[in-house]
Amino acid sequence: MSAATSLPVAGTRTVRRYAGALVRRHPRMVWGALLLHVLAAVAALAAPRLIGDLVESVEQGTTTDHVDRIMLLLAGFVVAQAVLTRYARYISQVLAEKVLADLREDFVGNALALPLGTVEAAGSGDLLTRTSRDVDQLGWSVRMALPEWTIAVITAVATFAAALSVGWWVALPCLLGVPPLVIGLRWYLARAKDGYLRESATYSQINATLTETVHGARTVEALGLGEERVRAIDEDIADSFAAERYTLRLRTVFFPSMEISYLLPTVGTLLVGGWLYLRGDVSLGDVTAATLYVQMLIDPVDRIVSILDELQMGAASLARLLGVADVPDDRTATDRVPDGEELRAQDVRFSYGSGRDVLHGVDLHVGAGERLAMVGPSGAGKSTLGRLLAGIHPPRTGSVTVGGVALTELPLDDLRGHVALVTQEHHVFVGTLRENLALAAKPGATEDDVRAALAAVDALEWADALPEGLDTVVGSGGLALTDAQAQQVALARLVLADPHTLVLDEATSLIDPRAARHLERSLAAVLEGRTVIAIAHRLFSAHDADRVAVVEDGRIAELGSHDELVAAGGSYAALWESWHGRS
Template sequence: MTQQQADGQAATPTDANPEPQQASARTDANPERQTVQETAGSGEPVRQLLPTATAARTRAAVGELVRPHRLLALCGFAVMVGATAVGLLIQPLLGRVVDLAADHRPPDAITTIVVLLAAVAVVQGLTTGLGLSLISRLGETVLARLRERFVERALGLPLEQVEKAGSGDLTVRVTADVSLIADAVRNALPELARSLLAIILTLGALAVLDWRFLLAALLAVPVQVHTARWYVRRAVPLYAEQRIATGAQQQQLLDTIGGSTTVKAFRLEEEHSERAAGRSWSVVQLTMRGVQLVLGFYSRLHVGEFIGLAAVLVTGFWLVRDGSASLGTATAAALYFHSLFTPINSALVLIDDALSAAAGLARLVGVADQPPPEQPARPATPRDASITVTGLCHAYETGHPVLHDVDLTLLPGERVALVGASGAGKTTLAKIIAGVHRPSAGTVQLGGAALHELGPAVTRRTVALITQETHVFAGTLTDDLRLAKPGASDGELRSALDRVDALGWAEALPEGLATVVGEGGHRLSSAQTQALALARLILADPPVAILDEATAEAGSTGARALEKAVARAVDGRTALIVAHRLTQAATADRIVVMDGGRIVETGTHEELRRTQGRYAALWEAWSDSRDRGV
C-alpha cells in the first residue's frame, strides 16, 4: 500500500499497545463537537475517539442538508397532511352508520356511506404512497450527501488521529452507524412523520366533534409525556454508550486478529481472549439494559391508553345521555381515540429507532465537521530524496516515552534497514518519518524541508508507506492497481507487476488482470497482496519509500520472493525498511539497530557482525533459529 493512495488500512502503533478500558465523554475546545476519550491502563496510551457532534450541531447539520431541497420537503409534507386528513373521514362516516342503525333506517340508506368509505380508502392509499415516496426521496438525498461529506472528511483525517482513535471507531461509524441511519431514513422517519401528523389531526377532529371529547382524550397526555421523557433521559446516554462499547469491541477484535502472529509468539492468546470476551460482555450488558428499558416503556404507555379511552367513553356516555351528542358522534369519538393507539405507539416506539439513529448521526456529523487538513500557504519542495531526523523524541502518553533523542540521516537513494527487538521503537520512527505521527520533540526533514513546511499533500506525494496490513479493494485487479496511478496504461500495469514478479500469477487469474479481487471476488494470498502493494508503489513512483515489515505475513518461501520484489520496487528510491527478517537487512546499504527507543548501532552487515554488538547477537540468534527450522 502507498500512503498517497491511502490503501484503506489504519494500524495500531506496534511499539505501544493501546488497550482502552473505560469510556468517558468530554467537551473539547470547540463547543459544537464532543470528543470521547477512552482511559487506558497504567502506562498505556489513551484512545482518543473521533469527535461526536452535539445535539444542537446535529440538528443544524440536518438543516443545512435539507435546505437545498425545501420544495421537495414542503411537497412531501403537504401531501402527507392531505392523506392523513382524508383518512380522518372514516370515523364520522362510521358514526353516521351507527346513527342510521339507531334510527332503524333501511339498509339502502348506507349505500352512499359505503361508497364514500371506499373512495376515502382509495384516495388515502394513493396520497399516502405519494407522500411517503416524496419523503423517502428527500431522506435518501440528504443521506447520500451526508455520506459524501463523511467519506470526504474521513479520507482527509490525519492518520495520526485515526490511529489514536483506533480503526474500530471509524469502522463502526462507516458501517453500523450508517446502516442505522439508512434504516431510519427508509423506514422509521417516514412512519414517524405520518404518525405525528395522524396524532395532531385526530386530536383536532375530536375537538370538532365536541371540545369535551378532546379534554377527555388529553387526560392520557401527562402519562404519555412522562413516559416519553422518562425513556428519552435513559435511552440517549444508553445508546451513546452502546455505540462506544461496540467500537471498542470492534477495535479489540481488529487488534487481536490483525496481530495474531504476535499474540501467538508471546503466548498472549488467553489474555486477548479475555479482553475480547470482556468487550463482548459489555455490549451484551448494555443491550439487556436496552431491553429492560423498552419493557418499562411499554408498561407505562399502556396505563395512559387505558386512562384516555375510559375518559372518552365516560364522556360519550354523559353527552349522549343529556342529548348533547348523538350515539354516532360518541362512537366516532371513541373510534378516533382508539385509532390514536396505533400512531401514538408507533411514534413512541419509533423514538427508539430515532434516538439510536440520532446517536449514529451525531457520530457521522462529528467526523463530517472535521476541517480539512491544513496546507501551508506556500508548500516547500524537497530538493532531493534525503531524510534527516534530529533530536527526535516521542511518547504516546505523557511520561512514557517511546523514542529518545533519535538522530538519523538517509542519503538520496540509500537503502537503510531498521532492526531491533519488538518494542524498540522501529514502527514509531518509521511512521513519524512518513508523516503519520507528529513527534513530541525534534524534527524530520525531507529533502531539507521540515514536514510541516511540506504539508500533507506534498508529503503524500514524496513518501509512500507500506505495512503488512495491505488492503485489497473490491473490483478488478486493474482498477486496484490504477488507484496508485489513475491514468496508467495496460503496459505500465504489466510492467509494474513484472518488476515485482507478480505478472505470472496475475495473468493466470481466471480473467487475467480483469479478475475481480477483494471482497466477494478472487481471494489473493498474503504474498500476492503484498506484491500488489509493491506494484502500486512502483506506479505511484514516490522518491521515498518506507516499508514496515511488509514481508512479515508471507511464509519463508514467499518472504524470500517478496524480499527480491522489495529490492526491485525500492531501487532508485531512498528506502527505510523495518526488517522482519535479518536476511533482508543484510542486503541493505546500511543497518540501523534500535533498542529501547534509541539507535544503538549503525553500519553495514559485515561491519556490525565484526563489532560483536547487539546486531551480531541478533544475527547469531536468527541464524540458529533458521538452522533449526524454527
C-alpha cells in the first residue's frame, strides 16, 4: 500500500487562459454585470459629495428646504444603488453558475478521458480530492468570492476617481498606503499559491491512505497492520497540519500589515485637508467629502485583499482541476480500419510506472471466434496481459493488434466495438436497473434487447422479481444488489455493448461455483462466434476452452488445448490435478 503518484497541476498561464475562455463564453452577461456594478458604485458615490455640500451650506447658512432637497437626493441615490446592486448581483450569480457548470463539464470530460493506467497509478485519493474538495472550493470562489471581488475592485476604482474629483491633493495621502500594500501583496502572492497547492496535496494523501486502508481492511486485519496504517495516517495528518499552519502564518502576517495601509490614507487626508483648509485653499465641504471618500475606500480595498486569499485557494483548486487535462494520452488514433478480428500480441513487454517489467516478450495469437483460457498462479501477469489485449494499457515495447491495427491506434468508441474487458470489479450506478443497463446499449436498443441481455446472464428471473421490475431504483440510496447480482448487471452491459472480442478477468469470481458454471454456459450460447479470452482460477473455464495459455512469471509457459496440456504433464497438468484434489 504505497503512496500513489499525484496527477499533474496546471501552470499559471493555463489557468489564466482557461479563466479568460470561460468568461468569453458569456460576453453579454459579463458586460451587463460590469455595467450594473459600475452604475451601482457611481450611485453610492453621490452620498459623500452631497454630505460635503450639506456641511458647507450649513457652515455658510442654509434653509430647511435646501436640507430637505439634499436628503431626498440622498434617499434617491440610496434606492437606486440598492436596485442596481440587486440586479448586478443577480446577474453575477447566474453568470457564476453558468461558468461553474461549464467548468464541471470540462473537468468531468477530462477525467473520463484519463488513461486508465494513469488513474490506477495516481490512486483514488488524488482524483477523489479533486472531484470533491477542489470542486467545492472552486464553487465557493466562483459563486461568492469572484463576484464580491469584482464588485470591490469596481467600487474601489470609482471611489478613488471620485476622491480625486475633489482635488488633486487627495492623491497624496492615498499614496501613503501604497508601499505597505504593494510590499505585503508581493510577499504574500509569492508564497500563497505553492502553500495552498501543498495544502490540497496533503488532503489528497490523507484520502489516498484512508481509501487504501478501507479497501484493504481484511488484509490489514489479517496481517496485523493496524498500528502501521494508523501511523501512516498520523503522518499524513501531521503533514496536513504543517501545510495549514504555513498558510495560516501567511495570513497572520499579511492581514495585519494591510490594516496599516488602510489607516494611513484616512489619517493623511485629515491632516493634509485640515492644513489646506486652514490656508484657505479648500473648503470644509471638500475636506469632508475627501475624508468620506477615502474612508469609503477602506471597505472595498479590504474586501479586495481579504477575498484575494479565497481566490488564491480557488486558483490552486482550478490549477489542480485543469491539471487533469495535462495528462498525455496513451493512444494516438488513426484512420486505419482493422482487417478482421484476430488479436495478436508480439514481443510484448510491460511495466507499471518505471518499475521492472511484469510481462517479458509475450507472443500470442487469438483467432476470431476462438475461446482462450488464461490460467496460472496469482501475480503471474494474467490480468495485466488481459488488460493489454483489451487495449486498456499500451505495451512498453512490442505491439498488440486487432486485424493488423494496434489497439492504441483505434478511437475508444471503435476499440470498444472490437474488444471489451469485464473484471471482478463492478459498479451499480444510481438509477433504475433499466438505466444501468442502457449505459452500454448501442443506439436503438429495445426493451427486448435489454431483457435478452439479462436472460443471457441468468439475471432476468430476479430482475423481474424486483419491486418495480426493471424500473426499480438501485445503487446508492436505492435497492442494494448483491455482489453476484451486480456482477451479472456488468455482464449484461457487456452483452448489450456487443463487442466482437470479450476479455473476462475473473468475471464470475463473486458468484458461487455452481451458479458461475451455469452462467458461463449461458454466456457461451449467447457469445457464439465471438472471441472470448477468459482469465480465471476455476479450471472448468479452461476445460471448455479451445486453447489454454498458462502464464507464469510474465511469460506464456504453455499453450495448447486442455487435453494436450494434461497429456504433456507440465504446469497445467499439475494445476488440473491439484484443482481436482488428486495431487
